Amino acid sequence: MEGLLQVKNLEVQFKTGKKRLKAVRDISFSVKRGETLCIVGESGSGKSITSLSILGLLPTNGEITKGSIRLSKQELVGLPEKEFQKIRGNEISMIFQEPMTALNPTFTIGFQLREPLMIHRKLSEETANKECISLLKRVGIPDPAKKLKQFPHELSGGMLQRVMIAIALACEPNLLLADEPTTALDVTIQAQILDLIDDLKKQMGMGVVFVTHDMGVVAEIADQVMVIYAGEIAEIGDVDSIFNNPQHPYTKGLLGAVPNVDEKEHELNIIPGSMPNLDDQISGCRFHPRCPYAMDVCRKKSPPAFRVSDGRQSKCWLQEVNVNESATTIT
Structure with missing residues (x-):
């Protein structure tokens, strides 16, 4: 990949x-x-x-x-x-945590979904509307033509999250x-x-x-x-x-x-x-005040990132005393 x-x-x-x-x-x-x-x-x-x-x-x-x-x-x-x-x-697109606050309550779903299509893909309003219907179908929203004319407060939380995904993928x-x-x-x-x-x-x-x-x-x-x-x-x-x-x-x-x-x-x-x-x-490891395994070194010195295996890292002094001797410090 x-x-x-x-x-x-x-x-x-x-x-x-x-x-x-x-x-x-x-x-x-x-x-x-x-x-x-x-x-x-x-x-x-x-x-x-x-x-x-x-x-x-x-x-x-x-x-x-x-x-x-x-x-x-x-x-x-x-x-x-x-x-x-x-x-x-x-x-790069983002799906935000709260769709009700991420979407503008004063604009229709269609207006907010058309915007990235018209700005980035330079589509006309008519072509963008057709694409919006296709996108809403793609994310499983029924009767997409009707949903484009509705405002965020008229849709459920699940439907709004699907709209956010459609906007992100537009x-x-x-x-x-x-x-x-x-x-x-x-x-x-x-x-x-x-x-x-x-x-x-x-x-x-x-x-x-x-x-x-x-x-x-x-x-x-x-x-x-x-x-x-x-x-x-x-x-x-x-x-x-x-x-x-x-x-x-x-x-x-x-x-x-x-x-x-x-x-x-x-x-x-x-x-x-x-x-x-x-x-x-x-001082030391930022987790040590809550850690059940904290040692003296944890309170004095911040641990480096230890390579446990290929693509595997752990930022913990326990790696030095772990039986896994393959752990090495990443510089």
Whole structure:
């Protein structure tokens, strides 16, 4: 599969008064065409900020202060806004978490779906309308001609999310970013949306970056998994390795918190404490205050990324004392 997205040593900071706070710290990953990378972690871990950085949609007080984001061969960091507008919605699209707030309540579904088609593909209004009907059919919306004339408040949450997917796919992007697109949906609609995204990914050969906190969703759709804690990569690897042999204590904690309906006496794991604030001064590993395996070195020195195996990394000092002697430090 062809390499599509390469993110290297990404750092994002926010200005708050006189302070500059790091929200994303030295994050690197890649996505191939036809591949789904799931970014997982608790709320506040930096998942959404990472995806917004790729799309060039950071808040006004946010800034990429280090690193590189390349889409194919084009560098996106530092790209002028005028040039980014040609890419956003065309080569890269995003499905946002809350369709009711992402869609403009004062415009019809048709107006909002036509816009990217007319801007990026230069279609006439009549041709764009025909394409809109085709797109709504493609995402499973019944009576699409009628839906084009309706406003967002007239559609259900599941239908609105399908509209958001149609808008995101309107220009057949190379890369699709999905920021927890099923969080507000019931489980039946959630399953339909996940199947729809996966089918369209296969049909169009897109790369997908899927942000979620739901490990059940990850197991269903991911090829690669990146676990983020407090703005840093805790662990990254293929989905089977992450689920069958997690290396980082935080990954183990997240997997232990997944309910198991097959076991009547299954006890949910609880990760003690909470995610640190951006301005919390933590020496050593940022997870050590919550880690059941914390050692003295964890409290004094930040761990490097250890290569556990091909394409598999874990940022944890346990790798040095692990029986897996193949683990090596990544410089």
